[in-house]
Amino acid sequence: MDLSHDDPVEDIGRNPSANPAFGEIVALRLSRRAALRALASTAVAGVLAPQAARESAARTASSLTFTEVSAQPSTTHAVAPGYRADILIRWGDPVVAGAPPFEVHNLTAAAQERQFGYNNDFLAYLPLPAGSDNSTHGLLVVNHEYTNTSFMWPGITSESVLELMTRERTEVELAAHGLSVVEVRRTGGTWAVVADSRLSRRVPMTTPVRISGPAAGHARLQTRADPAGTRVLGTLNNCAGGKTPWGTTLHGEENFHGYFSGDAPADGEAAARERYGVGAGRYKWWGRHIDRFNLALEPNEPNRFGWIVELDPYDPASTPVKRTALGRFKHEGASTIVNKDGRVVLYSGDDERFEYIYRFVTSGVFDPANRAANRDLLDSGVLSVARFEADGSLHWRRLVHGEGPLTEANGFASQADVLIEARRAADLLGATKMDRPEDVEPNPVTGIVYAMLTNNAARKEEEVDAVNPRASNVHGHIVAMIPPGGSGKDADHAADVFTWTIPILGGDPAKPEDGAKYHPGVSADGWLSAPDNVAFDARGRLWIGTDTGRNWSKYSIADGLFACDTAGPGAWLTRRLFACPLGSELCGPEFTPDNRTLFVSVQHPGTDGLPGSSFDTPATRWPDFRDDMPPRPSVVVITREDGGEIGA
Ligand code: FEO
Ligand code: CA
Ligand code: CA
Ligand code: CA
Secondary structure, eight states: OOSSOSOGGGGOOOOOOOOSOGGGHHHHHHHHHHHHHHHHHHHHHHHHSOHHHHHHHHHHHOSOOSOOOOOOOOSSOEEOTTEEEEEEEETTOBOSTTOOOOOTTSOOHHHHTTBOOSSEEEEEEEESSTTSOOSSEEEEEEEEOOOOGGGTSTTOOTTTHHHHOOHHHHHHHHHHSEEEEEEEEEETTEEEEOTTOSSOEEEOTTSEEEEESTTTTOGGGOOSSOTTSOEEEOOOOEEEEEEOTTSOEEEEEOSGGGGOBSOOOSSSOHHHHHHHTTTOOSSHHHHHHSGGGBTTTOTTGGGGSSSEEEEOTTOTTOOOEEEGGGOOSOBOOOEEEEOTTSEEEEEEEBOSEEEOEEEEEEEEEOOTTOGGGGTTGGGSEEEEEEEEOTTSEEEEEEOOTTSTTOSGGGTOOSHHHHHHTHHHHHHHTTOOOEEOEEEEEEOTTTOOEEEEEOOBTTOOGGGOOSSSOOTTBSSOEEEEEEOSSOSGGGOOTTOSEEEEEEEEEOSOTTOGGGOOBSOTTOOTTTOOSSEEEEEEOTTOOEEEEEOOGGGHHHHTOOOEEEEEBSSSTTBTOOEEEEEOOTTOEEEEEEEOTTSSEEEEEEESTTTTTOTTOSSSSOSOOTTTOOTTOOOOOEEEEEEETTOOOTTO
């Protein structure tokens, strides 16, 4: 949000389970020694390589040809020479046909419901017409994760916020959440939003969303406003997402817990609320003014969030759907790949300290010839959770009611219970506690799945394991999850057992104490901290956005966008293409099919790590730089001045 400009909702860490089992600790300790030896040798290689040798190694090793941009924080953004980075759309800009122009001193819910929401995060580009690979005209689907209240209105402080956030203002905040679908077109090398498009729409917190899958209609999802438990208004805290092979978009509901407050009744949900952090109430004024966010009035409402939402952006009248078969947790996003047998496999991380990585395999197969046949594919299949062993194997353990510990005796009366409390089910299955899983995404070229573990400063020495090898992991790391069966389309994403490796440990390679691991050619501008959202280009190269939160100021590095090869002589040689403006993070990287346009989200400019920065005295007024305008989260469109392929 946030009043303190920290990032407290994403890393509260409430996993009380005792995973891994005690008997396995010895094995983990042994592998930890091996991991530390590997870290030491990598760090030494990094230190000893002279700068000139590193630069020369970089030039010859990497397939990425751009000149790196400086890591130095600045009030504005920066992109590599020869590239353009233009503002496409900002908080408050018109989206729905007939939307009024933005008036920052006169915010209304009615206007905000038709204007671009706050804190744009995930971006999906869908070509127009549907099914084409048009790279100059399409729909940009956008998540609006949360609101920075103290940057939307003047005078808001931690002390004054409850008093100043009236019902009217709270409704503006609700309207600034959700999704946007924006028709965009490239004309003469410049991208612009198509005005008054018939396809552009908002999905704010007043939009009816259907609940489907095994938990739909369950008593735990029923409320006074929705006694059937099948229809909820809106989608909350949409962080990252994904696209399906049939041209719909997926939207994670991440930190939904922070919107609920009030005294919950003694109704048997207390343990589940605690496991998800519900009741901590960051946005306390929501519960004060809007009944369903008050736990005393609608105690089941939190069970209706924490899902993956599917949207058909090509149909502006379509009803979004919460797909409960995919489980309820703090979904960062959801990435899909079609398995070699035609089933669709979806990977999703639960972004909180010591939480888990999940996989869903559909029961049915994808039909490329009949879009409608895929409509409810995500309603049936098997959800699994990852357990990483120190021997380099990864075991997918099934969250299926009646199997193993997921029985009535443990409080799971049905598959709906397993899905509503997916975290507790995963605890009982011995899942591996990770360092905050953000994007988990398959490389379409190699078939290898990469998980971004953004950071976990709370991991203690005695909690270190082979796959989370650093205590106080402030810089995060990347885990490669390798399905059996071969590369690319031969990979078997439905297999029970994968293998895993760690290609990158974040941090400064020039500081041995960081224990960083990259290609030795990484420069002083090219190292990264807190990997978050990623994209793959058509060559299978990895593009990584970072979210260091307030930590950027300790290292004097801006968040930004980095790219590297994942194979060959330039593998894991990260290079910086883009630097974010002060206090913002980089989300949602998304390419057009021709790789000549790269859309990125700049979220919460002027906020993180900047005490005293607010609507009244912002540390930056990016991107408008007008005295009467606060900083505004915006989508940036990156192209090459010569029109060529990004990074080529
Ligand atoms: Fe909203 Fe996990 O970042
Ligand atoms: Ca974020
Ligand atoms: Ca994120
Ligand atoms: Ca993040």
